[in-house]
Amino acid sequence: MLKIAVLGCGRIGCMHAENIAAHPRAALAGVFDVHRPAADDIGRKLGVTVFDSAEAVFSSRDVDAVLIATSTPTHADFIEKAVTAGKPILCEKPIDLSLPRVQRCAVAIGTTKVPIMLGFVRRFDPGHRAARDAVQAGDIGDLHQVVITSRDPGMPPVAYTEASGGIFRDMTIHDFDMARFMLGEEVTEVSAVGSRLVDPALMRRLNDYDTVTAVLKTASGKQCIINNSRQAVYGYDQRVEALGTKGMVVSENRRPNMTTLHRADFTGKSAPLLNFFIDRYAEAFMAEIGAFVDAIDSGQPPEVGFEDGRQALILAEAAIKSAAEGRTVKTSEIG
Amino acid sequence: MLKIAVLGCGRIGCMHAENIAAHPRAALAGVFDVHRPAADDIGRKLGVTVFDSAEAVFSSRDVDAVLIATSTPTHADFIEKAVTAGKPILCEKPIDLSLPRVQRCAVAIGTTKVPIMLGFVRRFDPGHRAARDAVQAGDIGDLHQVVITSRDPGMPPVAYTEASGGIFRDMTIHDFDMARFMLGEEVTEVSAVGSRLVDPALMRRLNDYDTVTAVLKTASGKQCIINNSRQAVYGYDQRVEALGTKGMVVSENRRPNMTTLHRADFTGKSAPLLNFFIDRYAEAFMAEIGAFVDAIDSGQPPEVGFEDGRQALILAEAAIKSAAEGRTVKTSEIG
Amino acid sequence: MLKIAVLGCGRIGCMHAENIAAHPRAALAGVFDVHRPAADDIGRKLGVTVFDSAEAVFSSRDVDAVLIATSTPTHADFIEKAVTAGKPILCEKPIDLSLPRVQRCAVAIGTTKVPIMLGFVRRFDPGHRAARDAVQAGDIGDLHQVVITSRDPGMPPVAYTEASGGIFRDMTIHDFDMARFMLGEEVTEVSAVGSRLVDPALMRRLNDYDTVTAVLKTASGKQCIINNSRQAVYGYDQRVEALGTKGMVVSENRRPNMTTLHRADFTGKSAPLLNFFIDRYAEAFMAEIGAFVDAIDSGQPPEVGFEDGRQALILAEAAIKSAAEGRTVKTSEIG
Amino acid sequence: MLKIAVLGCGRIGCMHAENIAAHPRAALAGVFDVHRPAADDIGRKLGVTVFDSAEAVFSSRDVDAVLIATSTPTHADFIEKAVTAGKPILCEKPIDLSLPRVQRCAVAIGTTKVPIMLGFVRRFDPGHRAARDAVQAGDIGDLHQVVITSRDPGMPPVAYTEASGGIFRDMTIHDFDMARFMLGEEVTEVSAVGSRLVDPALMRRLNDYDTVTAVLKTASGKQCIINNSRQAVYGYDQRVEALGTKGMVVSENRRPNMTTLHRADFTGKSAPLLNFFIDRYAEAFMAEIGAFVDAIDSGQPPEVGFEDGRQALILAEAAIKSAAEGRTVKTSEIG
Incomplete structure (x- = not known):
């Protein structure tokens, strides 16, 4: 113990x-x-x-x-x-x-x-991990494109947003880590676009965005496309898709049950998406503790460490610069 | 506590x-x-x-x-x-x-x-319960038909089968209770058909079946169709469907993750069904403990009790008789 | 031509x-x-x-x-x-x-x-046929159970119902043929249950049912379960499922498009089921003409002929007798 | 006529x-x-x-x-x-x-x-059109993001590729038009990233790409993300997704039938995606003829005309420039 x-x-x-x-x-x-x-x-x-x-x-x-x-x-x-x-x-x-x-x-x-482990909890989600494992096992051949859809159910409190460091450092940071987790090689270029659509007045005041897209590229040309929104009223939308030479693997959204309702004017899921990150990633948070214990027990370095935290922040800085300057930013300009 | x-x-x-x-x-x-x-x-x-x-x-x-x-x-x-x-x-x-x-x-x-509570755990499954709640809330109007698909991944050990009391008392018993849970009124007639297809020699020796269908009817004419097989190699198949005057609700199967794989010769779930009843109904078993604690704390009778256990057994006896005699059996002949 | x-x-x-x-x-x-x-x-x-x-x-x-x-x-x-x-x-x-x-x-x-060909059009539906082909190709091993869900969107006009010969001869007849198409061997026993739930007064007057279940069994014990309702407000529900020793194949419902809508209170298909048999089986009706032409061109008997029409009617007669007498009826009692 | x-x-x-x-x-x-x-x-x-x-x-x-x-x-x-x-x-x-x-x-x-109508056939696909209609009807509120996934099953013949004008003018052009169709307002900025992953040698020789991402932005900040690949071995992947303040609508892929196969090692669609653009968009090509006839009969301008063709080409030129120069290109620099 x-x-x-x-x-x-x-x-x-x-x-x-x-x-x-x-x-x-x-x-x-x-x-x-x-x-x-x-x-x-x-x-x-x-x-x-x-x-x-x-x-x-x-x-x-x-x-x-x-x-x-x-x-x-x-x-x-x-x-x-x-x-x-x-x-x-x-x-x-x-x-x-x-x-x-x-x-x-x-x-x-x-x-x-x-041992230092960073809490990038999404790496421990059973679905995202199954997708990454499929990539590593060669199930989709050589990886070409990763698409990460990551949207929050709604804007956080204003005080939180003010102290968050901006959407790229606060929210996209998870996706930057997921990109590195899926790509399996370092990102060299970042092209980012930001919009103010959910709460334009607040975003202008904070010089921040609420709707962003970041396109990452590795030295070998692999691409990762991240799209974020602070407001997906249909729920916490968390999907990861990977395309390779032999196929595609997709980690889809999760719901609390698998019940569907079919009516004259409606056919669909009767339950909404798991809507809060603690519920959505409940299994992942528990698995994260297990991975920490495993690392210490085995004497192996944790699979996500300090350097991963530093690299994700470098990508956030590159994205901020890219969105501000309207150009592709090399990570070598940042780190 | x-x-x-x-x-x-x-x-x-x-x-x-x-x-x-x-x-x-x-x-x-x-x-x-x-x-x-x-x-x-x-x-x-x-x-x-x-x-x-x-x-x-x-x-x-x-x-x-x-x-x-x-x-x-x-x-x-x-x-x-x-x-x-x-x-x-x-x-x-x-x-x-x-x-x-x-x-x-x-x-x-x-x-x-x-307080006496019977362990009909499937009533506590989030999906089946959401379906029953939809029925009770009137989401599908007046209930007409229930269809329960309930198939085990494979035959149990021979020794277990020999002592099980037969498929209707051992396996269908869960579905008889689910039928009563969904129908909301008592079953008055049972028509059952049995086949020996998975292990005919063993079934003949035990005078048992491995593949059965039971059609239940209530006094008002509501129907419940149960189909069972001892062998579904694709996994533990547990579905409940209810048709009413305003629509249909379906509790679908569950998998450990929501990842899909798409290849030239394959598009589908990369993970099989949860294949063991303890995994499939893990949430339900935990919720069952909670319901037991709630009943005692509140002083209310448990929502599934001794009489429910007795009624399910009456349906099993009726089904056995029906399959043997090739006729519809009234539950009043049994109880 | x-x-x-x-x-x-x-x-x-x-x-x-x-x-x-x-x-x-x-x-x-x-x-x-x-x-x-x-x-x-x-x-x-x-x-x-x-x-x-x-x-x-x-x-x-x-x-x-x-x-x-x-x-x-x-x-x-x-x-x-x-x-x-x-x-x-x-x-x-x-x-x-x-x-x-x-x-x-x-x-x-x-x-x-x-050459005489009978218009059992559902045999020519691409989905149902793909399911039957999977069975014949051995994709699911030896066949054990077939489940046919077949529900009309709503009651036909009263005059039609009066002249229809009853639900088993008019509506279930399609499913009896589908059962024979899928089973690949003759049915020997029929157990049927009828209810009056959609329009009880009319059904009593006509001595007919609007909600029925028929369980068919072949000499080798294969089962086919048919469930019918005259009223599925969510649309024309047409599904065929087959279970065998190596797996299951399912022909699912069809919609006019594959668009989904996700809102705070709703996630699902934005389009209802194809709701009218001429739309639902449009491809099948056209393929049926092609099969007729093929049979004549090739000199081979049509794949669905006079005897198929007679056998389906025998199953209907057996089902009527079974529902009336509350017992399993052997087809040898009818034909 | x-x-x-x-x-x-x-x-x-x-x-x-x-x-x-x-x-x-x-x-x-x-x-x-x-x-x-x-x-x-x-x-x-x-x-x-x-x-x-x-x-x-x-x-x-x-x-x-x-x-x-x-x-x-x-x-x-x-x-x-x-x-x-x-x-x-x-x-x-x-x-x-x-x-x-x-x-x-x-x-x-x-x-x-x-009357001049341009053959942007995808506008007439029932699924994509249902998505656009949902946007126009306000079903998802104010539009924020569009995501278009558009991948060909495999590389075209070399001779075709050599004369195609490059991936942006030949393949993405359809998606540029789809972006305009969905967005409902003009694009003002284009950021594009290209990679050479499927056939790097050919792509280098032609100064072309086989894997591209384009991010479009309108004056009001609406975003459209297009991802293209010349090689999706799992089939012709054609999806359109739109996020708004009230929800999301998605036009999903289509298959020739809705049959699923469930085996011990596999659960999924038994049929691959419609794999050839003439099959995938068969309904759309026929609807396009109808829309042309309608326009002439009604005296109204065709809903997709010369100017739409010109605008799509402007976006292609902007994307080419953006990918080459590593910067966001304003459409006003092109047109």
């Missing part, structure tokens, strides 16, 4: 804490939050230690590993401290919104052997 | 024990099996008491309720004992293979207020 | 006339109807001869073959006359509503070599 | 000739081809006049309208001649591969009242 402490007891931290508590090969070593009442609530509910400080977590002998789910600006600091303390890390994305800060963090941790 | 003890530590008992242990509103009070090592294994794994006898379970103050997952011939005895002990019961189907034994058990428990 | 004359210029006759006119290997030799204006209309529209009498058709040198689409009571007479005249026949189903009349017709035509 | 003559008796011209001959409101006035034997073959088969020259067609009193299906370099000339002769025109796309030639043709025909 790997004893994992959770830092950050917001919505995602609490979900991770419950998943760790329920996982057959992990145990919840305790929780911490700068806002003590939040930590107390979940600590009491799950019957675990509430730590007084992050330092107390890092120095505790009863903590084998840490899951970092605090606010984004603290991620890099906590990664550095956990590395110093020798505690394996599962950190929510992103490492930081600032690429220079990420670069400094990379320097600080150097060539540490402490 | 409702403290539930599990009697019977075979495959299904162990699954229930794990579900109870993981359920947020239930606790596993201990386990018992006549074969002590089986109880020891799961007791050790889950860190709970292993009882020495069934009597020890029924008399324990630390047991709020019991889940009976022992061999079928012991069900009725344990139900009677648990009622005497005042312990609420969740009992795996069937109550007994013998209708007279079930009738005696009914007399023995009389008008007890001890 | 095979010159075919059409007898009967009602809805179906006119459709056949247009199909023959449009067929690349057939020509419309003329039309006839006892109600002269009906024949004049379609004759003028298609620019062909309008015959004064059926006799004029049978004796015409310009007529190579005849398509009989007159009212049912005239079918047997016209078949006998066409045989006498040596004109190959494509006759709409049924041969007659009276089995004795069909038997007399069989005697009258004896061992004629004149 | 509108008497239409067909110029050009290649594969597409012959298909159009047969469609006109079969159309209830059109008649085939004759055919012409510079390669006389090609015209003779189809003329004999359909029993129509074979013209000696294009001039003979334009001057014939028996010709109400012309369908131009000759080689691309002759289109603009024939359009000019037909306009001079006052014959309404249905011309296969493109008008010409050279935008300057198209501009000169525009000047030549000036403000002619002679």
Whole structure:
């Protein structure tokens, strides 16, 4: 049993804490939050230690590993401290919104052997993974094009949007990682287009977009097309498609049940899409904990690590620049 | 937290024990099996008491309720004992293979207020339940026909088949309950047809069938058509369809993921059907525990009880008689 | 070019006339109807001869073959006359509503070599045929069960229903033929159940049913389950499913286009089922003409002939008897 | 009956000739081809006049309208001649591969009242049209994003590719028109990315691509993403998706039948996609003839005309420039 402490007891931290508590090969070593009442609530509910400080977590002998789910600006600091303390890390994305800060963090941790895993949870979705596995197994031959459709059900709260770093760093970042996961080789060029259609006034104020398309290309010419919208009223739309020389594989959307209704004016699914990321990726979040435990047990590096977080941010920076300048941006201009 | 003890530590008992242990509103009070090592294994794994006898379970103050997952011939005895002990019961189907034994058990428990729930787990499947809810909500108007397709992936072991009581009592019993769940009124007539196609020699020896169709009719004329096969090599086929004056609702099959593969010679699902009843109905088994806890917490009778178990067995007896005599059998001839 | 004359210029006759006119290997030799204006209309529209009498058709040198689409009571007479005249026949189903009349017709035509094809059009549907071909090719191994769902969008006019001979002779007759098409061996036993749910008053008056299930069994035990309703408000529901030792094949419903609509409260097909048998089986009706021409060109007997019409009627008679008497009826009791 | 003559008796011209001959409101006035034997073959088969020259067609009193299906370099000339002769025109796309030639043709025909329709056949596909109609009816609210997937089954012959004008002018041109059809407002910016993956050597030699993505944007910010590949071995992949403020509509792929096969190792469609554009768009080609007849009968301009052909070519030119220069190109730079 790997004893994992959770830092950050917001919505995602609490979900991770419950998943760790329920996982057959992990145990919840305790929780911490700068806002003590939040930590107390979940600590009491799950019957675990509430730590007084992050330092107390890092120095505790009863903590084998840490899951970092605090606010984004603290991620890099906590990664550095956990590395110093020798505690394996599962950190929510992103490492930081600032690429220079990420670069400094990379320097600080150097060539540490402490396992660091980044929370790009979609890699652990059974459907997306089955698609990636089909690609790797050669089921579709040589890969040519990947199409990622990724649309949120609706705009997040304004305060969230203001602090998000913009759609490319906040939302598309998941798709940039999915692109790298599917493509199997590094992206060298990014062409992005942004529009303000869902909430034009807010987007203009923030110099942000709510509807974007990014086209990525690798050195060998493989393409990945990402389309994002902040508003898909029919539900959280999460699809991944890959075309190759021998065929196509598609990870389709999921619903809570497979019931269909047929009426004079309607034939279709009676249940809407799983509409909230925690529901949609429930299996993936649990599998992510398992993958973290596996990495530590096996001594192998986690399959998605610090460098993956850095690369996804580089693609976000390239997309921001591309959309702003109306030109294809090479990733070598960024990293 | 409702403290539930599990009697019977075979495959299904162990699954229930794990579900109870993981359920947020239930606790596993201990386990018992006549074969002590089986109880020891799961007791050790889950860190709970292993009882020495069934009597020890029924008399324990630390047991709020019991889940009976022992061999079928012991069900009725344990139900009677648990009622005497005042312990609420969740009992795996069937109550007994013998209708007279079930009738005696009914007399023995009389008008007890001890909650008794029968493990007709399919009622708790999200898809089938959504279909039933659509019917009850009037989404398809007045109900006319129900079609239940229920096919096992393959023949069970010979020893199991020999002791099963025959396909109607063992396999169709689930569909008889599903029919009653969907129809919302009692069945009055049963017409059944049996064939020996999968393993004719074994079926002749046991005077049993491996491929059957049963057509049920209610007093108002509503029909339910059940088709069963012991062998669907494409997977565990579990579908429920209901036709009414305003439309149709269908609970379709489920797969572990929603990935499709498209090749020159193939377009389809890349994943097979969920192929084992414990996987297929995993959500339903967990929901069943929740429904049991709810019934006890609320003081309401469980939504599927002893009488439902008795009625399903009456339909099985009617079907056996119908298939043997080549005629429609009224349930009033049986019960 | 095979010159075919059409007898009967009602809805179906006119459709056949247009199909023959449009067929690349057939020509419309003329039309006839006892109600002269009906024949004049379609004759003028298609620019062909309008015959004064059926006799004029049978004796015409310009007529190579005849398509009989007159009212049912005239079918047997016209078949006998066409045989006498040596004109190959494509006759709409049924041969007659009276089995004795069909038997007399069989005697009258004896061992004629004149090709007689029965209009069981569903055999020519691309989907149903692909399913049958999969069965014959061994794609699903040995056949065990066939399930035919066949529901009309709504009740026909009362006058039609009164003269129809009852649901088994009028509607299920198509499914009896489909059963024989799929099963590939003769049915020996029929168990049928009828209900009065759509229009109980009318059904009682006519001693008919509007909702029926028939279970057919062959000597080797293969089963075919047919379910019919006179009212499926979601559209003309036409499905055929076959289960065998190696898998299942399903011919699904068809829609005019493959467009789906996804909204907050709805995900599904934006187009309803093809709702009228002439639209649903448009391809099949055209293919039927082609099969008739092929049979005559090749000198081979048509793949669906007089005996198929007689056998389907025997199954209808058996089903009527079974539903009335509440017992399984052997076809040997009928034929 | 509108008497239409067909110029050009290649594969597409012959298909159009047969469609006109079969159309209830059109008649085939004759055919012409510079390669006389090609015209003779189809003329004999359909029993129509074979013209000696294009001039003979334009001057014939028996010709109400012309369908131009000759080689691309002759289109603009024939359009000019037909306009001079006052014959309404249905011309296969493109008008010409050279935008300057198209501009000169525009000047030549000036403000002619002679109806000119461009053969962008996909607009007449029932599925794509149902999607467009749903957008126009407001079913998905305000339009935000269109995604067009358009992939050929395999590379055309080398000679065809060499003369095609490149993938953007030859293949994407259909999608540029579909984008305009769906968007309902003009595109102002084009960002395109090209890769050489299917046949890199040929593509390098021709300075062409076989795998491309184009992202179009309108003045109001609406986006259309087109992805093309010359090689989809699973079949001719033709999908159109539109996202709006109230939902999404998708025109899915089509197959020749709706039969599915379910085996131990396979669940899916037993029939491949309709794999050849003439089969896939068979209904659309026939509907196109109907729309041409309707336009002439009603005196309304055809719904897809000369200017649509010119605009699609402008988008192709912008895409070529964008892919070559690695930047977003404004359509105002081209037109």
